[in-house]
Amino acid sequence: MDNSSVKIKLMKAQTQNLPPSIKPSFIGGHFFKFRRDPTGFVTELARLGDVAYFKMGGQHVYLLNHPDLVRDLLVVNAHKFVKGRALQRAKSLLGEGLLTSEGEAHLRQRRMIQPAFHREKIKSYADSMTESASKMASEWKAGEARDIDKEMMRLTLQIVGKTLFSANVEDSTDEVGAAMTTLIEMFNYLLIPFSEILEKLPIPHARRFNRAKETLDSVIYGIINERRKSGEDKGDLLSMLLMAQDEEGGGAMTDKQVRDECLTLFLAGHETTANTLTWTFYLLSQNTEKEIKLHEELDRVLPGGKIPTIEDLPNLKFTESVLAESMRLFPPAWALGRLAVEEHEFGGYIIPKGALVLLSMYVLQRDRRFWEDAEVFKPERWLHENAVKEANQKFIYLPFGGGIRRCIGEQFAWTEGVLLLATIAGKWKLSLLPEQKIGLNALMTLRPKYGMKMKIEKRHRPH
Numbered sequence: 156m157d158n159s160s161v162k163i164k165l166m167k168a169q170t171q172n173l174p175p176s177i178k179p180s181f182i183g184g185h186f187f188k189f190r191r192d193p194t195g196f197v198t199e200l201a202r203l204g205d206v207a208y209f210k211m212g213g214q215h216v217y218l219l220n221h222p223d224l225v226r227d228l229l230v231v232n233a234h235k236f237v238k239g240r241a242l243q244r245a246k247s248l249l250g251e252g253l254l255t256s257e258g259e260a261h262l263r264q265r266r267m268i269q270p271a272f273h274r275e276k277i278k279s280y281a282d283s284m285t286e287s288a289s290k291m292a293s294e295w296k297a298g299e300a301r302d303i304d305k306e307m308m309r310l311t312l313q314i315v316g317k318t319l320f321s322a323n324v325e326d327s328t329d330e331v332g333a334a335m336t337t338l339i340e341m342f343n344y345l346l347i348p349f350s351e352i353l354e355k356l357p358i359p360h361a362r363r364f365n366r367a368k369e370t371l372d373s374v375i376y377g378i379i380n381e382r383r384k385s386g387e388d389k390g391d392l393l394s395m396l397l398m399a400q401d402e403e404g405g406g407a408m409t410d411k412q413v414r415d416e417c418l419t420l421f422l423a424g425h426e427t428t429a430n431t432l433t434w435t436f437y438l439l440s441q442n443t444e445k446e447i448k449l450h451e452e453l454d455r456v457l458p459g460g461k462i463p464t465i466e467d468l469p470n471l472k473f474t475e476s477v478l479a480e481s482m483r484l485f486p487p488a489w490a491l492g493r494l495a496v497e498e499h500e501f502g503g504y505i506i507p508k509g510a511l512v513l514l515s516m517y518v519l520q521r522d523r524r525f526w527e528d529a530e531v532f533k534p535e536r537w538l539h540e541n542a543v544k545e546a547n548q549k550f551i552y553l554p555f556g557g558g559i560r561r562c563i564g565e566q567f568a569w570t571e572g573v574l575l576l577a578t579i580a581g582k583w584k585l586s587l588l589p590e591q592k593i594g595l596n597a598l599m600t601l602r603p604k605y606g607m608k609m610k611i612e613k614r615h616r617p618h
């Protein structure tokens with residue numbers, strides 16, 4: 156689509172040197188446009204240049220739309236920025252967990268949590284991952300329809316519970332899952348100006364939010380209490396957190412601190428991977444040729460429907476490429492925001508202290524300047540050795556972010572994604588129901604707006 160076909164008006168600010176922007180709506184300015192269709196809005200804005208501008212609830216927002224500028228923000232000058240408003244506001248839920256903390260506290264927490272994500276540790280989670288996936292796949296029946304979005308959420312939540320906290324949240328996953336969904340939906344609402352005040356009022360939104368928070372707190376404090384009582388060292392993240400001593404001599408972590416870390420990891424560790432798998436099954440259902448190639452690899456590497464193990468991972472290259480390509484087109488974290496704590500210049504524009512700087516993986520990873528057949532699902536582009544690493548280094552592919560705040564669960568997510576996809580697609584073929592509408596719900600993560608009802612069909616394996 157060329158610029159003239161989009162209703163954009165370049166607004167050159169006369170007095171300040173502001174980057175180009177889109178004409179705001181008469182009522183609500185840019186805010187309503189952004190909320191109605193966030194990915195569409197940033198895509199339109201990005202066409203205006205490498206730096207574009209809009210205003211939301213009195214906040215100046217600068218969108219960076221070039222990999223060099225993104226590297227500058229996340230790596231070179233990361234010290235000049237803190238997490239954006241959505242995450243600052245998320246503190247009312249997550250407290251001071253790894254996702255929301257800043258500075259020294261963040262580094263301390265990152266060091267403490269890191270061992271749970273070491274390569275060897277992740278290998279030890281593999282059996283748990285495939286066990287949960289094959290149990291779920293064995294409960295499915297040929298010919299039935301299931302909402303894959305919900306199934307994947309349930310599955311990945313169970314896996315985080317089991318691997319990091321040795322907790323069986325299976326019995327309560329529906330309740331916990333519903334509470335998590337409420338909280339994720341609330342993130343949109345957290346961006347509304349004055350939401351700090353709204354949150355305290357007895358309005359339905361705030362009531363739902365508080366109820367969801369109570370549900371999750373009761374589950375998580377329950378897990379913590381049980382472990383404290385048993386005193387057992389299970390060698391998992393929860394035991395690590397409970398045994399950790401503050402380096403500065405502040406003693407052990409309080410229950411509230413442990414709760415903040417646990418809730419953060421429960422939330423950050425399940426939703427994103429679930430979305431990736433859901434979009435992957437959707438993409439496969441729309442690209443039969445790629446689906447056949449995937450099934451061929453699975454039948455070759457895992458003959459007779461064998462359940463994959465960690466040793467199979469190096470041979471599941473096409474499976475991994477399918478996931479990489481799915482995260483390119485539907486990055487679960489579709490945008491990142493940072494607040495400037497000091498003035499900085501990006502692409503010739505001075506960004507003042509206090510401004511919000513935004514980048515969108517959704518836009519960058521579909522940019523025709525950097526991607527051939529940008530809109531096409533082509534897993535083959537990831538097949539050559541180091542393809543993901545090279546694209547990461549160029550900052551044209553960053554589903555896990557970059558710099559010091561890069562995702563701590565990246566390796567966990569790759570391992571889990573490949574094992575789950577191989578286990579499920581090894582047994583079933585999933586086809587989109589004809590009446591299933593597809594839309595994007597770009598909240599904190601990129602979710603399918605209308606769910607993802609798919610028909611479960613038997614795979615025909617070679618003999």
Ligand code: HEM
Binds near residue numbers: 423431487
């Ligand atoms: C496909 C799966 C995943 C994607 C796409 C993803 C994406 C991201 C991104 C983009 C960030 C950076 C946020 C920022 O810079 O503002 C991040 C941070 C984080 N992720 Fe993930 N993530 C995934 C899976 C996981 C898993 C499985 C876990 C844990 C089990 C996890 C835990 C975290 C945590 C704790 C942070 C904060 C790290 C810090 O600030 O030091 N993520 N993730």
